Amino acid sequence: MSAGNHYGEEETQSHMTKKCPYCNTYLPLRATKCNVCKKRVGRVDKLGFAAKPFDWSGYLVAIFFILALCVFIWWGFFRE
Ligand SMILES: [Zn+2]
Numbered sequence: 001m002s003a004g005n006h007y008g009e010e011e012t013q014s015h016m017t018k019k020c021p022y023c024n025t026y027l028p029l030r031a032t033k034c035n036v037c038k039k040r041v042g043r044v045d046k047l048g049f050a051a052k053p054f055d056w057s058g059y060l061v062a063i064f065f066i067l068a069l070c071v072f073i074w075w076g077f078f079r080e
Pocket of ligand 1: 020032036
């Protein structure tokens with residue numbers, strides 16, 4: 001039994017290409033890396049630009065500090 005076509009599974013956008021947000025090069029939709037400036041790129045957005053992927057190491061540190069601050073505030077003010 002063959003898998004057949006999967007409509008709407010992945011790319012529902014009308015774009016056939018995405019643009020590198022760093023150097024405006026047109027890239028294939030499935031590209032994960034710009035072949036001109038070598039930067040990582042994400043999925044295409046509504047405007048046809050590739051998303052800039054998160055810098056997880058920096059974000060994780062920031063999220064950790066925000067969570068720690070929330071816990072600290074909760075612990076200090078809202079705990080019965
Ligand atoms: Zn690029």
